[in-house]
Amino acid sequence: MLLAIIHDAFKNLSGNLLRSGLTMLGVIIGVASVIAMIAIVEGGQVSLVNSIERLGTNLLFVWKKRLTVEERRLYAGRWTKLKYADALAIRQKFPELTVAPVDYFDGQIKAGKRDFSGRIYGTSPEYSEMRNFFPAKGRFITTVDIQEWQRSVVLGSTIAEVLFGIESPIGKEVKIFLHGRNKKRDNSTKKNGNSTKEGKKEQPRVGEYRFVVVGVMETKGESQGKDWDEMIFIPSTTMIRYFLGTDRIGNLVIHVPDRNRMDEFSKKLNQFLVQRHDGVDDLRIHNQGEFLKTVEQTLWTFRIVLGGIAFVALLVGGVGIMNIMLVTVTERTREIGLRMAIGARRQDILLQFLIESTTISIIGGGLGIILGIVSAYGFGNLVAQALPGGGDWGAVIEPPAILIAFTFAVGVGILFGLFPAIKASKLDPAEALRYQ
Amino acid sequence: MALIILRNIRKVYKTGNLEVAALINLTLNIEQGEFVAIIGQSGSGKTTLLDILGCLSHPTSGEYWLDGDNVHLLPDSQLTTIRNKKIGFIFQTFHLLPRKTALENVQLPMMYARASRAIQHDRASELLTMVGLKDRLYHYNNQLSGGQQQRVAIARALANRPALLLADEPTGNLDSQSGNDILTVFEQLHQQGQTIIIITHDPLIAQRAERCITLLDGKIMSDEMAHPSSATKG
Structure with a gap:
């Protein structure tokens, strides 16, 4: 039917x-x-x-906050911003967290007659694993580099190619020169900086230091608004000592082992840092989980x-x-x-x-x-x-x-x-x- | 007890405020095995009588007994079963379903009676063979002549061995030769004991039946047995 x-x-x-x-x-x-x-x-x-x-999971980012005029007046004399010592203090206070200080300056890196103008990042060994970004050749920054202010540099894959072509850069010497921290970022010179300038006389410059290439990073491409292959890494301590002259750092990247405790640590860190900064709330904690x-x-x-x-x-x-x-x-x-x-x-x-x-x-x-x-x-x-x-x-x-x-x-x-x-x-x- | 008993049947149609009586106190008995013609002009109430006899609609008042069933008291759902089991309809326009073969058309009442497919098939082909369409089982309507289509309709009407075969102007759409053939089929069925009622406006067709009931304005005007001599005339 x-x-x-x-x-x-x-x-x-x-x-x-x-x-x-x-x-x-x-x-x-x-x-x-x-x-x-x-x-x-x-x-x-x-x-x-x-x-x-891909850029790492369970991350907290600590930034210095831009203060208002009133806040500056209020905190006059006590305003310390983020310091390298904060990173060390967090490590001590919260041993379960992994902390990497990150800062950068715009500079120039030279290998023989080739040079490249870009951002040079100062960080610690933890950074590599946290951001899921590893060296393809050689090694990343090590604890020894940090402790001894070693002038070691790890190159992004594009930089390595620009400076050394198909040659292996490991163990080679490069020179890093600080453009000036407050110099306005100029994209056109940065991009065109890849070309080799010949006929220019080698003259020693103030603020130019020799570094040894210890590693080349894997190719990662562009994401989150930056080209990971154009990054240059040196140890935080080296950067502070040779280029910045101050132990202020731009930000901290902190890895929380348990995703469910990210909010908790975000709050604890904030308390801890405000306390360390003498009651001055001059930092902002950005939670990757929240972003997700x-x-x-x-x-x-x-x-x-x-x-x-x-x-x-x-x-x-x-x-x-x-x-x-x-x-x-x-x-x-x-x-x-x-x-x-x-x-x-x-x-x-x-x-x-x-x-x-x-x-x-x-x-x-x-x-x-x-x-x-x-x-x-x-x-x-x-x-x-x-x-x-x-x-x-x-x-x-x-x-x-x-x-x-x-x-x-x-x-x-x-x-x-x-x-x-x-x-x-x-x-x-x-x-x-x-x-x- | 007679196969069909109608007692004081009234049927009133309402059109707005206007009431039109199509049948007025009609009383009638039809015995098992009779071959009856109901004749009347248009407006005489013969279509209304067909609807009531065929259990397609209820009378406004009065009693109708069909094969022992008290039809006027039954709900719609049971009328359906009665139509399926006890009545075989034959229409002027054949009413065969399009896109179906002769066999499928004949199987239809058996399908609604929930007969098994094997029984449906066997019974349908047997009936089509009986009406002379043995080699047309798998033909579609548009491949059959009018006379053949009406034979398929007769086979379909007989599918569930109905107590009553109810034909509404069965030859109206046929040429005289095919019409005559169809009437011959009716006569054969009558001889086998099938009760048949033909509703028509044509006195010549009515003459082929053994009993002729004439309707006028919703009442029976005459009810007479046909002369045996005229029955063979055609």
């Missing part, structure tokens, strides 16, 4: 292919857009979270908005089904009358039209899944080509998303088929038989 009804439904739908196809199109587009939207947002999430986590949370929240907004639009499309598809089913019921009034005359019960008629609308939505849903997956991957590739940093923004197809979209489509088919089917089953057999 049921089999016969389903068979009938297919016959009726295939008997009017164009109409059935157009009706399905609504469902196809609806389901496809739900799947594609969700896949693209998922893809975006994976890509963003990856790019954040913000990203995830933003993505949820996208998910809801895009998903909502897609579901509306699906709903419109359902209205299309209802519309066409109403036409079908009217067209087939005489058939309904005949079926009732020869023994079809009202629920048989109801079932017949319900199965027809459900068949439309099941086939439409199935085709929509295919179209959705294809367009999601298509879009993923498009983003990958369009954005320089979007290389890993692939669509992520989640089986639950497919299931939800498909179930919803079938539900829409049943829901919107219900009214026409009820209408058909309520017809008066005598009148329906003679309907013109």
Whole structure:
């Protein structure tokens, strides 16, 4: 019986292919857009979270705060900013945390006749592991470097190539020269600084020191607004002693072993540092976990908005089904009358039209899944080509998303088929038989 | 007890405030195995009588007994079962379903009676063979002539071995030759003991039946047995 009804439904739908196809199109587009939207947002999430986590996880960043004029007056004489000693104190107070001080200056690095102007970072051995950024050749800064103010330098892969080409830079001597800490960053000179200037006389300059290259970093690319391959690392202590002349440092990167304790440590550190700074609240602690949370929240907004639009499309598809089913019921009034005359019960008629609308939505849903997956991957590739940093923004197809979209489509088919089917089953057999 | 008993049947249609009585206190008995023609002009109430006899609608008042069932008291859902099991309909316009073969059309009442597929198939082909369409089982409507389509309809009407075969102008859409063939089929069925009621406006067709009831303005004007001699005339 049921089999016969389903068979009938297919016959009726295939008997009017164009109409059935157009009706399905609504469902196809609806389901496809739900799947594609969700896949693209998922893809975006994976890509963003990856790019954040690639730079290390569970990190807290301590920055000096920009003070207002009033605060400066208030804290006059007591304002110490962030010091190298703070890093050491945190290590002592919270041994479970890993702390890396980070600061930089704009300078020039020279190897023979080639030079490069860029940022030179002073940090400690912990930095490498925390930021998930490791040397490809040689080593990173070591504790010995820190303790003995060694003039060791670790080069980003691009820098190594600019200065040494295919030669191995390990053990080679370079000269590092401070441009001046307050010098305005000039991008054009920085970029053009890669070219070798020949014919210029070698003259010793004030603030120029010899360093030995001890390592070359792996290639990491651009993210979070900087090119990791153009970084140059020297020990913090060396930087303070030779270039800065003060133990103030720009920021601290702190690794928390347990993700769930990040908020707790963020608060504890703040208390500890304010206390150390004589009650002056001149530091800001930035929580990477919060940043991740913000990203995830933003993505949820996208998910809801895009998903909502897609579901509306699906709903419109359902209205299309209802519309066409109403036409079908009217067209087939005489058939309904005949079926009732020869023994079809009202629920048989109801079932017949319900199965027809459900068949439309099941086939439409199935085709929509295919179209959705294809367009999601298509879009993923498009983003990958369009954005320089979007290389890993692939669509992520989640089986639950497919299931939800498909179930919803079938539900829409049943829901919107219900009214026409009820209408058909309520017809008066005598009148329906003679309907013109 | 007669197969069909109608007692004081009234049927009133309401159109706005206007009430039109289509049948007025109609009383009628039809015995098992009779071949009856109900004749009347348009507006005489014969279509209304067909609807009531066919359990397609309830009378406004009065009693209807069909094969021992108290039809006027039954709810809609049970009328459906009665139509399916006890009545075989034949219509002027055949009412075969499109996109279905002759066999599938004949199987339809059995499908609604929840018969097994094997039984449906066997019974349907047996009936189509009986009406002379043995080699047309898998033909679609548009591949059959009018006369053939009406034979399919007759086979469909007989599918569930109904107590009553109810034909509404069965030859109205056919040429005289095919119409004659259809009436011959009815006569054969009658000889096998099938109760048949034909509703028509054509006195010539009515003559082929053994009993002729004439309706006028919702009442029975005459009810007479046809002359045996005229029954063979055609």
